[in-house]
Amino acid sequence: MALPAAVASALGALGSVARAVDEFRPRSGQATMAHAVAVAMQTGGTLVVEAGTGVGKTYAYLVPALLSGGRVLLSTATKTLQDQLYWRDIPRLTAALGVPARTAMLKGRSSYLCMQRLGIARHDVRAIHPTAQAQLARIEQWSLSTRTGDLAELPEMDDYSPVIALVTSTRDNCIGSSCPQVQTCHVNQARRDAMAADIVVINHHLFFADLQIRESGVAELLPSAQSVVFDEAHQLNEIGVQFYCRKLSLAQLDRYALDLGKHGHLMVQSCPDWASWVVEVRQRVGRLQELCTGAEGSPYMSWSDTHPADTDEHAWSLALAQLHTALQQCEVLLRSMEELFGALKGLREHTALLMAELDVFSHPLPSGWIRWIETGRYATLVQSPRILANAIPGGIAPVHSERPNAKSWIFTSATLGHDATLTEFLESGGLQHAQVLQVASPFDYAKQAAIFVPPHFPGPSDVQHRRAVANLVVQIATTLGGRTLVLTTTLRAMREIAELLRHHILDSAEVEVLVQGESSKRELTERLRKASPDGHVPGIVLVASVSFWEGVDVPGDALQVVVIDKLPFPPPDSPLVAARSRQIEEDGRKPFQHLYIPHAAVALKQGAGRLIRHEKDRGILVVCDVRLIKMGYGRRLLAALPPMKKIETQEAFMEALEQLTRPSTTGH
Template sequence: MAAAIHAAIERTGVLVAEAGTGTGKTFAYLVPALLAGGKVIVSTGTKTLQDQLYDRDLPAVREALACGTTAALLKGRANYVCLYRMKRAASEGRLASREEVSQLHRIERFAAMTTTGDRADLADVPEDAPVWAHATSTRDNCLGQECPDYRDCFVMRARRNALAADLVVVNHHLFFADVVLRDEGIAELLPACNTLVFDEAHQLPETARMFFGESVSTTQLTELARDARLELRAAGGASPELDRVATRLDKAARDLRLALGEPGARLAWTQALRLPDFPGALEKLQASLKELERPLAEQAERSEGLASCARRAGGAVAVLARMGESEGQAEVRWVEVYGHAAQLHVTPLSSAELFRRQMMDHPRAWIFTSATLAVGEDFKHFTRELGVPEAETRRWASPFDFAHQALLYVPKGLPLDPNDPAFTQAVIEAALPVLEASGGRAFLLFTTLRALRRAHELLRSRIGFPLLVQGTGSRSELLSRFRTLGNAVLLGSQSFWEGVDVRGEALSVVVIDKLPFAPPDDPVLAARIESIRAQGGNPFTELQLPQAVLQLKQGAGRLIRDETDRGILMLCDPRLVARPYGRRILRSLPPMKLTRRLADVEGFFRDYQSGSQIRHQGALLRRPSGLR
């Protein structure tokens, strides 16, 4: 794999490389990238992998190669303490609780000592604490060179370090935010870059679609209303009109969210417009936003803060105007509903042409790698989605011995229709004897939050193992508890399907309730399905099935993370064996033996336990004298 990447770098080519768990793909791209010289950008799918690569993998490779390559870590601006906003929050005394005041004091002490300002280095304040909104900046509210703290700005310091470094580690969100919005400092890096490596590249098409589109959220608008009032006071002025219309915008944004009903919905624009209160709420929101835009434009010369608010208002007005235009064939308008906010989107149906244009503008080596890029041996879905049909494609299987380390169990007797109301209960009934045989030590992964909640209801009084549930703590907290407990059962949904690494005996079972087909009524998917049909294609084989296969490979990949791991992958969807496409899905999974018999599962764990005892006794016999 390293040789193939080296060759792609030498010819400034495009390589799509799938590498199974355990192949060492991180080292396989770092070694040739560092040896080739020139500027290298490595982009990861998550900040967790970004930190791991920079803090652990990169130092190991640099030491092994004895090379003097310099490296820098660059994250989005929201990851760095903003000195200006932190000081302003402290002086205004407007925080919501004593806890927030205490947390802000901790951030102030951290800011005085840190050289990076990276909030990930401050464990004392939770990552999702509301106080961070007062101590970090966004593209909307950053004052840029007009900021009184510009010279000491942590964001600018990180960008300067990135410009000077030979290798820069970023993440996909940061990369696209900069490519599209020119906001995060990568645009300055790209012209000098010889090699771009995308790890966890399976996430790229969806991330690209998100950033090549436009959106505005009610949170952005309530923050705009708040910042407009604060900036006016900071400029030493008073404007009863501006204060009044800012209050009106704040209320209109909150009313729009209430008009959309329960959280968790993803609505096509036409669906939202049919809700009884939504059209009126939208009209009031647009009117109040335009009302605020006028006094902000008049006050903009008083300070950079007010000028920034005026630009933000103008941008939001433009996005809302686009939402009202007739929908083009290449895009979809839709609404996402959260607990206390809503986001209005205009999303392109494909990012292929837009991404391809970026690649043509910047000729260099482009390396795309992940454990999940191919459906079986076929890369067409990924290369079509990203607009790189001519790319060289290579695949390296995992070195793990799946035939002996793992067993694939598809239980009998479950409803053939996974939408059957009794399906989740049937999954739990089938999983209980497996959990008993394994002694807990399991992930139960669900395709919907509704199924997860139902599973929690069914399990909480029926198992004697610690039960951890997504949503009762951060992902890192739940994983830490899972590893420490050693016999826990964790119920998770989307966020636990990928990017989770639990090695050893703490995880011996992964249960997946259904094949992860995206709901066909999802507004973006529905529009893409219709577009493929209109072009004479088959949306199931071209889009829905490949997406489900890649997602399933991610979930299944949680089980065997090391050459000594052993475990059961339990797939509860009967369509795997009852539908013709099931064979295509099975061929995409690691080469595990398939069984439909519970007795084989119980036998697997009996053999595993006896093998563990033998290994343990052998370790005792080999223990050096003097140790107890």
């Protein structure tokens, strides 16, 4: 049977998926998307699908992928979705479809326990904080039983725990083939499994790493595949831009100079002047630092041409050239002595690496790239593509290419843009040739959801704004007994609002305030999901910032109100935003219309998407920013949101809240 027909049959009312998966219900949007994916996988090409919340897009690409018989790479932006696909959705569907696919999941090396570094950390245990010691003991115990070494198996482990850096490896500190643990190394095992599998779950960062390694022509990290599917594709541009961004930190150069000094006892044998060479490197770094002092209080220095703003062109190129010469002199000598003293090999390699980075900033800026300097005690030189397409000739999914990656490319997400053309998304990935499909959410937003913008609210830059947000959240949370997610645009606002809620306003046994960073995202979301609507355990107000605007899935009554503090415009002082604005101006368009509003619309759509996760959910989106109803552009932003009922007054809002406390007539 042809792939589209096989997929339609599997996802139909009497199909194999319906027979095997209890909660599965056929959905027309899902069938439409699955058909398009199956056609693309069978015939080749590039397909971009924006599939609204509730369409069931995961099955719409997994079923064709599993039935295609070819090798498929599935790439996600987050580890959470990687885990969900690998541990839950793929096993369910392989069983339902009866396909014997070999599957593997590959994450970045910082996700895997490194047994070699665990051994070292064990000996340094007294030097670390008691909480970290307890975490280390837990990791040690788990290391005896884990098969994968994937730290995600420890849900209590916060992604930002300092212990993670102690027990995982980096490219620099992995000792590779000379490692005594190499035979049982979890990173190596995961890579071997990925190379041998039919369905490989990766993340966007790894995809770019593989692309870069392939272009160097020396190796590959991932197997070649017939199809590549990117879920959470809306994050591809920013992840790719970060991946290709080059940085040279003067702090790193200063530390390197100290390292040169530490090896003086070896170097002095053939270079009696070694100490003065080291001083010279430090002086050259210091000279560069002097030139990198931007305007008082500004975190960035712009760099639009051959040299940074406010520096003399000649002085700048001279400082770069002199530093390069000083490094080169050291590199030549280190090279001549590394055979004699093996300990110098790493230092010589580090020197070569720094020279290569310095070269990047000495050459003319490639078209479509920008440079700037992050100022501070030590400056950092930065070079970044303006958008991802500027870093990958031919785009992510080339039509005609030597790149043997794939013949079909699928990009999907619940939110890829604010309009029907998805122009920004296509441009950013170089995907203008793609076929675009938009599948609407099956939810009845007009019945299930409402939006409220408090009309008499302090403006977003008013000093009373955060207090007013906190007061409103108290009203909501005490009426509902928690069930609220507060999404802020900055970490500072998050902390202030959480503090106000906790210490000055909300101090009740019925409602507990959780804040991003106090535990892992997975654990915080789980606690919100499990909060009991019947009052047996305290209800939850979760206060979080940017990373919770997406990827939080809490269906049911545990989450009934999402509060957004301000319209999520991009920060105008960010060098990337400024560069994108300049480009739009050069194209004869207006940055506010073509960058700031689209960006805010997409982010608002993502934040609002946390509210209704099931056809029986009910809820209210509260946006504490009067610009949404008072400014002309507010209409455009509202139009990008699902068609929710509008609540105009505080009284109507309180009434709507009360209604949420009554049992739903549709009920879960």
